[in-house]
Amino acid sequence: MxxxxxxxxxxxxxxxxxxxxxxAELHRxxxxxxxxxxxxxxxxLRTVDxxxxxxxxxxxxxxITTKGVETTAGSRILEGYVPLxxxxxxxxxxxxxxxxxxxxxxxxxAMGSSTENSAFGPTRNPWDPRRVPGGSGGGSAxxxxxxxxxxxxxxxxxxxxxxxxxxxxxxxLRPTYGTVSRYGVVAFASSLDQVGPVTKTxxxxxxxxxxxxxxxxxxSTTVDLPEPVQIPEAEDLxxxxxxxxxxxxxxxxxxxxxxxxxxxxxxxxxELGAEVGECELPRSVEYGLPCYYLVAPAEASSNLARYDGVxxxxxxxxxxxxxxxERTRDAGFGDEPKRxxxxxxxxxxxxxxxxxxGQAQKVRTVIAREHAAAFExxxxxxxxxxxxxAFELGARTANPLAMYLSDLLTIPSxxxxxxxxxIPCGLSxxxxxxxxxxxxxxxxxxLFRAGHALERALGFDYVPPRLALAA
Amino acid sequence: xxxxxxxxxxxxxxHVHLKTRTKMFCRCELAYGAPENSRTCPVCLAHPGTLxxxxxxxxxxxxxxxxxxxxxxxxxxxxxRKHYFYPDxxxxxxxxxxxxPLCSDGRFAxxxxxxxxxxxxxxxxxxxxxxxxxxxxxxxxxxxxAAHSNVDFNRGGTPLVEIVTRPDLHSPxxxxxxxxxxxxxIVELGISDAEMEKGTLRADANISVRRAGERALRTxxxxxxxxxxxxxxxxxxxxxxxxxxxxxxGGEVTQQTFDYDAATGKLxxxxxxxxxxxxxxxPEPDLVPVEPPAELVERLxxxxxxxxxxxxxxxxxxxxxxxxxxxxxxxxxxxxLFREMIKAGWHADDAEHALMNTFSAIDxxxxxxxxxxxxxxxxxxxELPRPVVIEATSASSRAGFSAEPxxxxxxxxxxxxxxxxxxxxxxxxxxxVAQYRAGKEGLLGFFVGQVMxxxxxxxxxxxxxxxxxxxxxx
Ligand SMILES: [Zn+2]
Numbered sequence: 001m002x003x004x005x006x007x008x009x010x011x012x013x014x015x016x017x018x019x020x021x022x023x024a025e026l027h028r029x030x031x032x033x034x035x036x037x038x039x040x041x042x043x044x045l046r047t048v049d050x051x052x053x054x055x056x057x058x059x060x061x062x063x064i065t066t067k068g069v070e071t072t073a074g075s076r077i078l079e080g081y082v083p084l085x086x087x088x089x090x091x092x093x094x095x096x097x098x099x100x101x102x103x104x105x106x107x108x109x110a111m112g113s114s115t116e117n118s119a120f121g122p123t124r125n126p127w128d129p130r131r132v133p134g135g136s137g138g139g140s141a142x143x144x145x146x147x148x149x150x151x152x153x154x155x156x157x158x159x160x161x162x163x164x165x166x167x168x169x170x171x172x173l174r175p176t177y178g179t180v181s182r183y184g185v186v187a188f189a190s191s192l193d194q195v196g197p198v199t200k201t202x203x204x205x206x207x208x209x210x211x212x213x214x215x216x217x218x219x220s221t222t223v224d225l226p227e228p229v230q231i232p233e234a235e236d237l238x239x240x241x242x243x244x245x246x247x248x249x250x251x252x253x254x255x256x257x258x259x260x261x262x263x264x265x266x267x268x269x270x271e272l273g274a275e276v277g278e279c280e281l282p283r284s285v286e287y288g289l290p291c292y293y294l295v296a297p298a299e300a301s302s303n304l305a306r307y308d309g310v311x312x313x314x315x316x317x318x319x320x321x322x323x324x325x326e327r328t329r330d331a332g333f334g335d336e337p338k339r340x341x342x343x344x345x346x347x348x349x350x351x352x353x354x355x356x357x358g359q360a361q362k363v364r365t366v367i368a369r370e371h372a373a374a375f376e377x378x379x380x381x382x383x384x385x386x387x388x389x390a391f392e393l394g395a396r397t398a399n400p401l402a403m404y405l406s407d408l409l410t411i412p413s414x415x416x417x418x419x420x421x422x423i424p425c426g427l428s429x430x431x432x433x434x435x436x437x438x439x440x441x442x443x444x445x446x447l448f449r450a451g452h453a454l455e456r457a458l459g460f461d462y463v464p465p466r467l468a469l470a471a
Numbered sequence: 472x473x474x475x476x477x478x479x480x481x482x483x484x485x486h487v488h489l490k491t492r493t494k495m496f497c498r499c500e501l502a503y504g505a506p507e508n509s510r511t512c513p514v515c516l517a518h519p520g521t522l523x524x525x526x527x528x529x530x531x532x533x534x535x536x537x538x539x540x541x542x543x544x545x546x547x548x549x550x551x552r553k554h555y556f557y558p559d560x561x562x563x564x565x566x567x568x569x570x571x572p573l574c575s576d577g578r579f580a581x582x583x584x585x586x587x588x589x590x591x592x593x594x595x596x597x598x599x600x601x602x603x604x605x606x607x608x609x610x611x612x613x614x615x616x617a618a619h620s621n622v623d624f625n626r627g628g629t630p631l632v633e634i635v636t637r638p639d640l641h642s643p644x645x646x647x648x649x650x651x652x653x654x655x656x657i658v659e660l661g662i663s664d665a666e667m668e669k670g671t672l673r674a675d676a677n678i679s680v681r682r683a684g685e686r687a688l689r690t691x692x693x694x695x696x697x698x699x700x701x702x703x704x705x706x707x708x709x710x711x712x713x714x715x716x717x718x719x720x721g722g723e724v725t726q727q728t729f730d731y732d733a734a735t736g737k738l739x740x741x742x743x744x745x746x747x748x749x750x751x752x753x754p755e756p757d758l759v760p761v762e763p764p765a766e767l768v769e770r771l772x773x774x775x776x777x778x779x780x781x782x783x784x785x786x787x788x789x790x791x792x793x794x795x796x797x798x799x800x801x802x803x804x805x806x807x808l809f810r811e812m813i814k815a816g817w818h819a820d821d822a823e824h825a826l827m828n829t830f831s832a833i834d835x836x837x838x839x840x841x842x843x844x845x846x847x848x849x850x851x852x853x854e855l856p857r858p859v860v861i862e863a864t865s866a867s868s869r870a871g872f873s874a875e876p877x878x879x880x881x882x883x884x885x886x887x888x889x890x891x892x893x894x895x896x897x898x899x900x901x902x903x904v905a906q907y908r909a910g911k912e913g914l915l916g917f918f919v920g921q922v923m924x925x926x927x928x929x930x931x932x933x934x935x936x937x938x939x940x941x942x943x944x945x
Binding site: 063064065071073078081083084085087182183184185186187189190191217218219220221298299301302304305306308310311312321322325345348349350353357 | 749
């Protein structure tokens with residue numbers, strides 16, 4: 001009997017290597033767990049019964065293209081779209097022998113922070129099904145947290161890997177922009193989108209990142225890694241300089257329980273031998289979010305122009321071409337994509353471009369510089385990943401601005417193209433709290449090292465108690 | 472050129488399909504006339520998640536063209552997205568260049584009798600072509616009233632260079648001369664077939680007029696869809712005339728786009744899109760800036776061959792050729808042959824005639840060592856039947872050519888031999904002579920034919936013609 005709730009990717013690899021279990025048996029065990037628990041959670045949009053590879057299976061967020069397996073990006077407008085090709089990250093997983101378990105739920109086109117914007121219904125948090133798992137990659141995070149996948153792929157534009165990881169007690173990495181191919185990833189905001197792993201442990205995260213990262217000739221914005229990925233071993237933080245950006249740890253809206261758990265983790269850094277010091281990122285925190293809400297919708301309005309009902313996916317009828325396009329887009333897109341298409345179209349309009357998109361790009365440079373200056377003094381910056389623990393379904397759907405604030409702390413480093421890791425660092429009101437570790441460009445190895453040592457010292461139990469009891 | 476004191480002001484926008492093996496941003500092969508939609512892939516059909524990868528050969532070809540046009544090559548050029556909804560544009564945007572094109576600020580000299588005309592090149596940028604929409608049913612293949620529309624994505628994504636000139640052209644002839652030389656330059660660079668009939672070269676014109684001496688520009692109109700050099704010249708001429716008439720009648724020219732209908736010679740308002748265009752240019756986030764290394768630019772500069780303009784200029788200045796002839800002779804490899812012919816003692820008029828009428832028609836290249844000997848034939852070509860001249864030309868492509876056997880077939884031009892024959896024929900056809908004199912001059916051919924038959928084709932038609940006219944007049 002395999003305990004999928006507890007089994008890590010690394011442990012599963014060991015079982016397969018030692019031939020204690022076959023890849024097919026492993027695959028079956030997870031499909032059984034999905035049958036048992038996903039009715040309540042709805043982490044998956046669809047499962048794959050048989051897939052290439054005899055290694056440890058993986059769940060894939062539905063914005064990532066899978067050949068022959070319907071890929072909807074959580075949108076009605078792509079219903080029925082079956083890709084003719086694999087995303088580069090899908091190919092890399094297959095090449096590494098990881099079969100596909102299924103496609104996980106997501107906010108429509110990855111636009112959201114709760115997975116409630118999925119056209120196919122929300123995903124629920126395994127720690128408390130009345131609450132959201134975060135978003136947009138709530139499906140992948142919930143699947144890993146509930147033992148419905150040993151590991152998963154997510155995609156992060158402004159926090160869609162890190163924030164759900166925080167809300168579900170899992171580990172999530174948003175890699176340095178350009179290290180993981182975007183080819184075959186349904187585009188939301190091209191200059192921000194990055195695919196990243198969602199796992200139970202930091203070592204799993206590093207193992208998966210090693211499979212995903214590297215230059216891809218199909219994505220001109222990718223680069224070669226400056227150094228190979230190291231699977232972390234060390235259990236101390238000697239020699240590591242940890243910066244605590246004041247604005248990100250004292251921001252309005254951070255719940256006391258979250259602040260406490262993060263503060264304890266920071267103390268632990270010092271106990272593990274790190275040099276801890278305070279720093280400031282005033283402009284990044286003040287302008288990060290507004291700047292993001294110009295850049296991301298602007299690019300989204302452009303990226304979503306291709307969904308017109310002419311070539312694939314959903315098509316509403318129409319007597320004329322214009323009518324067909326308008327009706328398809330009206331019926332095919334949900335409210336959030338429509339909202340962002342309108343915002344973005346406005347921001348790119350003649351006469352407004354310089355004031356909005358142009359200005360936002362300049363502010364992005366300022367944010368990048370501010371971070372670069374901090375990294376002259378520190379190796380890692382720490383803060384809460386999310387100001388709050390998982391909130392209840394429906395709590396923020398009526399107020400888009402409240403929803404947008406969920407990503408207040410994850411967005412600034414995304415705007416700077418920097419890597420960020422979220423690890424669970426404790427509980428608040430019985431719900432997981434995420435600690436965000438931000439690194440300099442290409443400093444994933446540093447993040448893995450720090451995350452691993454903290455994870456060992458924290459001893460967080462990633463199995464949601466209600467599921468452990470049920471088992 | 473001025474008409475009634477009005478000066479035309481014309482700028483051109485030229486689109487050229489590059490002759491690369493594959494498309495601009497995917498690896499589909501380019502093929503004209505391939506079955507519809509047989510050259511497509513997820514990238515050029517804009518499937519979700521696909522990304523563009525720029526075609527290196529297309530970038531190099533554009534830089535080469537830029538260098539030939541004397542442009543500055545941007546050290547860091549950008550691609551932009553240009554948005555509009557149309558089914559021939561699957562992504563909903565075209566990847567083009569906007570504020571930082573690959574090539575800018577060039578200068579293209581068109582030789583003219585009184586000295587070069589300098590045309591400023593504002594920019595030459597690289598973009599992808601749209602797919603082809605075919606409207607089925609309805610009127611004249613236009614979208615209005617069509618039963619349905621088919622899209623052929625084979626053309627979608629073809630690398631396309633757009634060249635924009637300043638409004639430095641001041642007559643339809645100037646515009647035509649510029650385009651002809653530009654086309655020749657593009658062809659010789661080997662980057663495109665640049666054939667208007669195939670659509671691999673297209674040109675639009677911006678046209679306005681102003682009073683001679685006026686500095687400011689008046690409202691301009693745009694002329695599109697002209698698919699030959701003559702139509703462009705005629706289209707501009709028609710639009711200039713229209714604008715002059717509008718201004719002179721006290722009216723005002725409004726900004727407008729026209730199609731030139733070659734069949735009727737009329738201008739027709741271009742199909743207007745429903746809304747005012749706002750292309751919402753966005754720097755293409757899927758592509759990194761194009762930063763051509765200095766060594767690459769230098770290598771490409773070294774690859775730019777001698778340009779036709781210098782050959783055309785020489786042919787006009789040193790050899791007294793007209794622009795049209797110089798353009799024809801200035802083509803490679805004719806230009807070299809022309810030089811050799813002059814060296815071998817040919818008169819420039821004869822050399823031009825031979826190149827334009829015989830060599831190209833029968834696709835023969837005489838051996839250089841035979842050129843002097845061949846000229847003996849061409850010098851008296853009026854006295855030789857054309858088949859003989861052609862035979863001699865063919866023979867001159869082989870070693871050891873001698874003009875003698877051909878010269879022996881010289882036409883009879885000697886009047887002492889011809890006059891008796893002519894007199895005899897006129898005497899034998901008195902009714903026809905009377906008719907001719909009564910005004911039926913078409914009968915001249917009848918008499919010429921008779922004389923030629925009588926002399927077994929050896930008479931010089933030119934001389935016979937002249938002589939007959941003279942005799943019939945009296
Ligand atoms: Zn293609």
